Amino acid sequence: MTMLNGNKSVGAAIAERMPTPDSGHAPRWVKSLLARPSIGMLVILLLLIAVFSILKPDAFLGSYNFRSIALSASVIGVAAVGQTFVLGTGGIDLSVGSVLVFGTVVSARVMAGMGGVSAGWGAVGVGVVVCVVASAFWGLVNGLLVTYLRVPALIATLGSLGMALGAAQIVSNGLDIRSVPAIMTNDIGYENVAGIPLLVVIALVVALLAGFVLWQTTYGVHTKSIGSNPEGALRSGIPVRRHLISIYVLSGALAGVAGAMSLAEFSTTTIGGHTGDNLTTIAGAVLGGTSLFGGVATVFGTIVGILVPVTLQSGFVIVGVQPFWQTFAVGAVLVVAVFVDQLRRGSQNRR
Amino acid sequence: MTAPVQDSTATVVVEARQIRKAFGHVEALRGVDFKARAGEVTALIGDNGAGKSSLVKILSGVYTADGGELLINGTPARPSSPQDIRAYGIETVYQDLALSGDLTPYENVFLGREKRLGGILGLLRVVDRRTMRAETAEIFDSLNVRVKDHKGRVATLSGGQQQSVAIARAAMWASHMVIMDEPTAALGVAQTKSVLELIRRVAERGIGVVLISHNMPDVLAVADSIQVLRLGKRVASFRRGEAEVADLVRAMTSGDAPEEQS
Numbered sequence: 001m002t003m004l005n006g007n008k009s010v011g012a013a014i015a016e017r018m019p020t021p022d023s024g025h026a027p028r029w030v031k032s033l034l035a036r037p038s039i040g041m042l043v044i045l046l047l048l049i050a051v052f053s054i055l056k057p058d059a060f061l062g063s064y065n066f067r068s069i070a071l072s073a074s075v076i077g078v079a080a081v082g083q084t085f086v087l088g089t090g091g092i093d094l095s096v097g098s099v100l101v102f103g104t105v106v107s108a109r110v111m112a113g114m115g116g117v118s119a120g121w122g123a124v125g126v127g128v129v130v131c132v133v134a135s136a137f138w139g140l141v142n143g144l145l146v147t148y149l150r151v152p153a154l155i156a157t158l159g160s161l162g163m164a165l166g167a168a169q170i171v172s173n174g175l176d177i178r179s180v181p182a183i184m185t186n187d188i189g190y191e192n193v194a195g196i197p198l199l200v201v202i203a204l205v206v207a208l209l210a211g212f213v214l215w216q217t218t219y220g221v222h223t224k225s226i227g228s229n230p231e232g233a234l235r236s237g238i239p240v241r242r243h244l245i246s247i248y249v250l251s252g253a254l255a256g257v258a259g260a261m262s263l264a265e266f267s268t269t270t271i272g273g274h275t276g277d278n279l280t281t282i283a284g285a286v287l288g289g290t291s292l293f294g295g296v297a298t299v300f301g302t303i304v305g306i307l308v309p310v311t312l313q314s315g316f317v318i319v320g321v322q323p324f325w326q327t328f329a330v331g332a333v334l335v336v337a338v339f340v341d342q343l344r345r346g347s348q349n350r351r
Numbered sequence: 352m353t354a355p356v357q358d359s360t361a362t363v364v365v366e367a368r369q370i371r372k373a374f375g376h377v378e379a380l381r382g383v384d385f386k387a388r389a390g391e392v393t394a395l396i397g398d399n400g401a402g403k404s405s406l407v408k409i410l411s412g413v414y415t416a417d418g419g420e421l422l423i424n425g426t427p428a429r430p431s432s433p434q435d436i437r438a439y440g441i442e443t444v445y446q447d448l449a450l451s452g453d454l455t456p457y458e459n460v461f462l463g464r465e466k467r468l469g470g471i472l473g474l475l476r477v478v479d480r481r482t483m484r485a486e487t488a489e490i491f492d493s494l495n496v497r498v499k500d501h502k503g504r505v506a507t508l509s510g511g512q513q514q515s516v517a518i519a520r521a522a523m524w525a526s527h528m529v530i531m532d533e534p535t536a537a538l539g540v541a542q543t544k545s546v547l548e549l550i551r552r553v554a555e556r557g558i559g560v561v562l563i564s565h566n567m568p569d570v571l572a573v574a575d576s577i578q579v580l581r582l583g584k585r586v587a588s589f590r591r592g593e594a595e596v597a598d599l600v601r602a603m604t605s606g607d608a609p610e611e612q613s
Contacts, residue, residue, distance in 0.1 A: 217476045218465045225451040225462055232449035236463035237434050295453030345506075 037289030038301030052315035074203035082251030090294025097277030103135035116179035132256035139252020143245030189264035211299035227294025370419035397580035412436030440526030452506030511542030
């Protein structure tokens, strides 16, 4: 019967007709791996770390290397948390990278006007707020396009990807703004809390809060119900439009938080540096077990999923493999992860 | 609970009087009367285009009637949305079930009406899973609904179990009436039997059940009252045991059966 499979993909439809692997004889731990992709990906991550550690123990195992892995994962991880919510509703946000750039550019302009490099905490506070609000604005645009104008999320966010990037280049004349207040870099970007970089702590706090919201609150349940069956959610009295708008605003705002973190880390805007962010965040979320088709979303999985490409990158550099292989490997792993997700859903959803 | 009521003395929970509804030039309902009583299964049957789904959509708040009167528990009501009608204690089990396949049975039962923890966590909209699970187990037990995995995704359940979850959800929240649209249309023989038994148990809780079905044997097996629509009007009304399949078909197609007061 076709009850709950209204929005399945062609791949899912094929998977249902494929003989599913005989899981009856598989060991219990294999089954539980299939059932919980975030744990499966965690095992893969630990295996990667083990392999690189064995190959180059001195270089890879050092605390410097772990710090740099964690720092690289932090900025993109915060954006990926927002992406996780969007994917959970069955949507997609391709605009995160451009929105992040737009937020940083507007923020950097404002802080430049308030004193630039020598500006004080007041300017930094205003700059961070501006960065988050300017980015959330594009989230609002996405949300309104998706709900009221019924533009598919793929196209709506592709459109705002272009618009936000273009707007960022207009605001900055296409040149990176380097006059970020020095205290922002020194007291946030380089700061440590109990030996852990402050930026990593911020990312962890964001992830913990978001994970709790998704896992234990009505907001999270409604997010997954919309991704599962939007019509059913509507009939259950969930304000679907309002919820979807809030989801895209959240994704934009978190891109803004990531942008502010990036300003603190690099003390400059990075207009050209975020073209791949949308795919990286989507890949991270999907690797961790969030479904590309909505209904299933896990922030914990996303954090694990984001760490996989970052670890690969670092490991390849240290081992001496051309780092371009990282892009290749992530692409391949992503396809495999989606395939496994399809198999899992195909064997679970009764017909 | 008491045995199914054979006479017509049970309280009328929902009554429609001379309901009219037109879509442009098409008159879908031309003065329909309809009654559903507490503790009874009332079947609503009719050929395609007879006005069944229009009437059901008015009863479940999707459409607003152009004319006529809707009485819920004796009081005139003018619901303007499905949310509105739910406040009157009327729940609908849609043909496509409207379940969220990725959520658990208890999350589905409480969807949009989640229990929250007390205190500050409740203000932060933290859900009370323990209470929701317990209350879901309670309603499932009282209706004899068996689900293989209370913490698993609903999509992994069989069609009959999914149907049972949807019906139990409606029974949990309905204080007056549950409307079921073709609940057995997609099910096999064994599953149909258990869903029909479930429908009776829902009625035995003392609420009215309105059953829309194409399946005459199912209707005869489970309904206390059968009301037949044809061309936007009620053309016949039978009590349990008064009609056979041939009578129903004749009423549906030619509409010459005598209109009785039910």
